[in-house]
Amino acid sequence: MVNQLLVTKQTGPAGRICKKVMVAERKFPRREFYVAVMMERAFNGPVIIASSQGGVNIEEVAAENPEAIIYEPIDIKQGLTKELAKKVAQAIGVGAAHEGKTIQLLENMYKLFVQKDALLIEINPYAEDAMDGLDVSYDANSELCLLTLFRFKKIFNFHDIFVIFALDAKFRFDDSAEYRQKELFALRDWTQEDPKEVEAAKFDLNFIALDGTIGCMVNGAGLAMATMDIIKLYGGDPANFLDVGGGATAQAVKEAFKIITSDPKVLCILVNIFGGIMRCDVIAEGIIGAAKELNMQMPIVVRLQGTNVNEARELIRQSGLRIIPRHDLDEAANLAVHLAKIVELAREVKMDVSFEIPDHVK
Structure with missing residues (x-):
């Protein structure tokens, strides 16, 4: 892939030369969610956008199933409250086991959003996967898998055998804030920009x-x-x-x-x-x-x-x-x-x- 032309929805039909490849551990998500904090004109400020249907293009979800998208405006003076973060976590159905972590994630996303002059911080998918060392993804009908689940259920709540994490993320920052975000903008890869x-x-x-x-x-x-x-x-x-x-x-x-x-x-x-x-x-x-x-x-x-x-x-x-x-x-x-x-x-x-x-x- 390196030094080859890569054409995706993000690059457009002209494509971009691939300069780097990230190698990561493969995951087999059980459930996928979408969470984002972005500046939205329709709300005159920042808004949390979330959905229980992650892992896909959120624009497609909005077009085909608009009721699956949750919009929660954030009062810029008050900031993101724990109550609002909890409301979002419950609305997308992460479950009680993941509610606390999701609230903390949303709070950290908004903190980063403000501190770094972001226009968008998006996590897609925000995924639930089996705990390290516990494989329940390959054959859910096998006796071995069912036995493993049964043994762990004696120790944990059923939902506790799954972990939830950010599987992919996207950031967009305000170009006008470059003067106070010099360290951040120094990371910009000019080789990926239009000459x-x-x-x-x-x-x-x-x-x-x-x-x-x-x-x-x-x-x-x-x-x-x-x-x-x-x-x-x-x-x-x-x-x-x-x-x-x-x-x-x-x-x-x-x-x-x-x-x-x-x-x-x-x-x-x-x-x-x-x-x-x-x-x-x-x-x-x-x-x-x-x-x-x-x-x-x-x-x-x-x-x-x-x-x-x-x-x-x-x-x-x-x-x-x-x-x-x-x-x-x-x-x-x-x-x-x-x-x-x-x-x-x-x-x-x-x-x-x-x-x-x-x-x-x-």
């Missing part, structure tokens, strides 16, 4: 690759989401989510263009900047510098509004580059979608397209 996302992080750019053909460069996550929605509205597909933030330099903008254009699927680029904290002329300088340095041939549609927007538009006009300015976002998105389709058609018939911008458009 473009790794490069973007070096310049404080928030980049997520998507499957479309229109590259996007926007400032602010909300505006970026709105931009992608408008592209979809006009029949296009964004190739990425890229938020340059509020303090990007001309160099950071150049790097953003390098990352966008490294994707061969990108046919057109839409820049949508609202200059509040950020100055539009700085963005324009970065766009012009990137277009010259990368000798970009694909069309670039730029919509700028805000601080120093007139200076920015003048810089673009005087650059002589194939940068198409637009004042209205709807118009800019619609144009980007059409230009991407033109380039796509040209590629299909193996033709080059030269975009010349009339003077009255500049």
Whole structure:
């Protein structure tokens, strides 16, 4: 498996190169549960999610048997109380023998959740298995197994011959808390990340690759989401989510263009900047510098509004580059979608397209 391409639901169809393999003792769970603490918008805070149906994809359980999922919101001021933890343990049916351990587990999960700025701590499955040295999993009908159970029943309560433990776990942490969780984030394996996302992080750019053909460069996550929605509205597909933030330099903008254009699927680029904290002329300088340095041939549609927007538009006009300015976002998105389709058609018939911008458009 090592150094081989591994494709799972978690990796997506592209897969990931396997760098490490964990070897663990094989278990034969008698029962499997699901327990998690996560931040949930629907509850405006942390919530315990639990189910008696563990060991499978919890989303599938929620879709097929929603009543099997238990949701218990946690009061962020009060924290997780023992009463609430007990309620969850009883609701999923771990049994009296495992109730105390399950309460302690939930308390520890929430403590870790708060201390480490987690967004999700999930144990799936939380499994019940035979005690070490007592094998009741292989042949429950055999005389030997029944005799063993009978002998142990004289010493223990029947449920005591089973132990319960976390068989697998998943953690997700808040990226914004990296500054106070340095030790934790130092464990991050960058070899498992998208190289473009790794490069973007070096310049404080928030980049997520998507499957479309229109590259996007926007400032602010909300505006970026709105931009992608408008592209979809006009029949296009964004190739990425890229938020340059509020303090990007001309160099950071150049790097953003390098990352966008490294994707061969990108046919057109839409820049949508609202200059509040950020100055539009700085963005324009970065766009012009990137277009010259990368000798970009694909069309670039730029919509700028805000601080120093007139200076920015003048810089673009005087650059002589194939940068198409637009004042209205709807118009800019619609144009980007059409230009991407033109380039796509040209590629299909193996033709080059030269975009010349009339003077009255500049």
